[in-house]
Amino acid sequence: VHDPKVAHETDVRAQIRLQLKDVNGERVAVHRSMLCTQKGKSMEFKSLEGVITRVKHGEKVSLSTKCAEMDKEMISALGVSAAVLNNAIFCHQEDSNWPLSEGRQLKVKDEIFSATRYIKALETLRQVRHQREMDRVNKESQRLNREKGELLVQQGRLQLEADQHQQEIRKRDSLIKTLAAQLEFDGFKQAPFNQRQINSFQILAKERQEKDEANADQILREFSEKEAVKQRQIDEIRDRKTGLERTIELKSSTQSKKTTDLKNIKSELQQLEGSSDRLQELEEELQKTELELENIEKSCN
Numbered sequence: 001v002h003d004p005k006v007a008h009e010t011d012v013r014a015q016i017r018l019q020l021k022d023v024n025g026e027r028v029a030v031h032r033s034m035l036c037t038q039k040g041k042s043m044e045f046k047s048l049e050g051v052i053t054r055v056k057h058g059e060k061v062s063l064s065t066k067c068a069e070m071d072k073e074m075i076s077a078l079g080v081s082a083a084v085l086n087n088a089i090f091c092h093q094e095d096s097n098w099p100l101s102e103g104r105q106l107k108v109k110d111e112i113f114s115a116t117r118y119i120k121a122l123e124t125l126r127q128v129r130h131q132r133e134m135d136r137v138n139k140e141s142q143r144l145n146r147e148k149g150e151l152l153v154q155q156g157r158l159q160l161e162a163d164q165h166q167q168e169i170r171k172r173d174s175l176i177k178t179l180a181a182q183l184e185f186d187g188f189k190q191a192p193f194n195q196r197q198i199n200s201f202q203i204l205a206k207e208r209q210e211k212d213e214a215n216a217d218q219i220l221r222e223f224s225e226k227e228a229v230k231q232r233q234i235d236e237i238r239d240r241k242t243g244l245e246r247t248i249e250l251k252s253s254t255q256s257k258k259t260t261d262l263k264n265i266k267s268e269l270q271q272l273e274g275s276s277d278r279l280q281e282l283e284e285e286l287q288k289t290e291l292e293l294e295n296i297e298k299s300c301n
Helices: 070-078 082-089 105-114 115-184 195-271 275-298
Strands: 011-020 027-039 042-056 059-064
Touching: 027 059, 027 070, 042 070, 070 082, 115 195
Parallel strands: none
Antiparallel strands: 011 027, 027 042, 042 059
């Protein structure tokens, strides 16, 4: 009826009016005008200006497609995607059976179900999950490497301590062997020594130490006794020395006196040389004095 060829017109106009409720429950009226022009053997179809009318606060408010794009406004009003709007809500009746089409044709309609975006979202999720898993694996690997490094350091430290401990054990066994040989203990000629041998050596060494301490105490007591005896002897010798020194002083005094008497006698002898009797008496007295002086000197020596 509206075909330009049938109507014998160059231009044929059409208009669609639709009233609906948007996602907010408000009434929306949509007017969409179209124009079909016959050009030779072909026809040109184009959409003219559309109008969207809303009722706000009891007043009608119109919005033409000069101010806004009709498709975006309808998508916003109905709360659906452009694919659903074009292929489901405003689908031409000739194309209304497209859900029964072949798979190749259905592939074109995948955007109705947002399959492409869903696949992209899945891919994004997979990538994010993979990245997070890689981050987790990397962090776990770093943690394990860090723990491995710490364990290696600890192993090295423990190995060093073990080597030092073994060295100390060898020194201990060598010392036990040397001391056992010096103390003449049996059963300690072959190292290494087990704990039972070490305990046995400690018991024997303690017994020997106690015995040596007892011997040392006995020797110390004997030495103290001998020291006391020697001290008494020294005191006695000191007393004897003091007595002898006093005797020597007395003898020296007597010797000095006798020497003086001898000098006097000699002087008298010189004066009495004329008297033979007196001379003989003096000589006898002189000999007696010399003899006493000689005895005193011997006594002093």
